[in-house]
Amino acid sequence: MELFETMIQHTSVRSFTDQKLSAELQEQLVLAAQSASSSNFLQACSLIQVTDNIKRKAIETIAKFPVDNGTNGQFYIFVADLNKHAQVLQQQNLSTEHLSTMESLVVAIVDTALAAQSMAVYAESVELGICYVGGIRNDLFKMKDLLDLPKFTYPVFGLFVGYPAEKNEVKPRLPKTAILNTNTYQPFTPAMLADYDEVTTTYYLERSTNMQATSWSEKVRRHFAQARRSNTIDFLKKQGFVF
Numbered sequence: 001m002e003l004f005e006t007m008i009q010h011t012s013v014r015s016f017t018d019q020k021l022s023a024e025l026q027e028q029l030v031l032a033a034q035s036a037s038s039s040n041f042l043q044a045c046s047l048i049q050v051t052d053n054i055k056r057k058a059i060e061t062i063a064k065f066p067v068d069n070g071t072n073g074q075f076y077i078f079v080a081d082l083n084k085h086a087q088v089l090q091q092q093n094l095s096t097e098h099l100s101t102m103e104s105l106v107v108a109i110v111d112t113a114l115a116a117q118s119m120a121v122y123a124e125s126v127e128l129g130i131c132y133v134g135g136i137r138n139d140l141f142k143m144k145d146l147l148d149l150p151k152f153t154y155p156v157f158g159l160f161v162g163y164p165a166e167k168n169e170v171k172p173r174l175p176k177t178a179i180l181n182t183n184t185y186q187p188f189t190p191a192m193l194a195d196y197d198e199v200t201t202t203y204y205l206e207r208s209t210n211m212q213a214t215s216w217s218e219k220v221r222r223h224f225a226q227a228r229r230s231n232t233i234d235f236l237k238k239q240g241f242v243f
C-alpha cells in the first residue's frame, strides 16, 4: 500500500498473531525511531525493549493492556531521557539546573513522541500493527523500579508492535475545518461539534467490536470529569525535575 494510504488507514491494534518479528525488522524499527528529528540534536529519548515475561506480566497489570498475551509482538517503552545529558554536564562538574526545567522536559517528551511515531509509521508501512500504551503511567513509581529508571528520565508510553490478528474500523477524525486554520486560530463552533458528534455517534454504534452509544464530546466530558495520574508531578520531582 502507498505510504499515504497506510497512514490514513491507521487504527490501533490490540490483538496480535503469534508470528515473530524478524531480527532484521526489529533493527529497522529501532533505526526508524532513532532517525526522527530531535530538538537541538539532544536525542533525548531511550527505548527499553521489554522481553522478560515477568516484567511484561507486571506491566500488563499496571497498564491494563495485554502485553503478556502469549503473542510474539515486541514491546518498547519510550523513555524521555535527559540522564545522558546530566552525565555530560556532571563529568565536567557543571550544574544540571537548566536541564531540570519544564522546558527541558517538554523537549525530551517531544523527541520521544517523534521517535515513537517514526517507529509506528514504519511498522504500519510493513503491515505490522501498533498500539501506544500510555497505561504504563498508571503507576510511574512501579515502572521506575521495574525498569531501573535513573534520575532525569520519564517513561512516556509503551509501543506494542506485532502482526495484527484483527483490525478495527478507522476512527473518523475531526473535520479538516476544525483542525486546519489559516493565519489565526479559529474557534471550534457548536455547529462543528454537533456535526462531529453525529459522525462519531454513528461510528461507535456501527463498528464491529465494542459498540457503544456515545459520541466524541461525551468521551471528552467523561475523560475530564476526574483528575488522572495526579502523582505525575511528585514522580517528576523525584526524578530531578524542578517546577
Ligand SMILES: Cc1cc2nc3c(=O)[nH]c(=O)nc-3n(C[C@H](O)[C@H](O)[C@H](O)COP(=O)(O)O)c2cc1C
Binding pocket: 010, 011, 012, 013, 014, 063, 065, 131, 132, 133, 134, 135, 136, 157, 168, 170, 171
Ligand atoms: C500516547 C498514547 C497513549 C495511548 N495509550 C493507550 C493505552 O494505554 N491503551 C490502549 O488501549 N490504547 C491507547 N492508545 C490508543 C488510543 O486509544 C487510540 O490511538 C485512539 O483511540 C484513536 O484510535 P486509533 O489509534 O485506532 O485511530 C494510546 C494512544 C496514544 C497516542
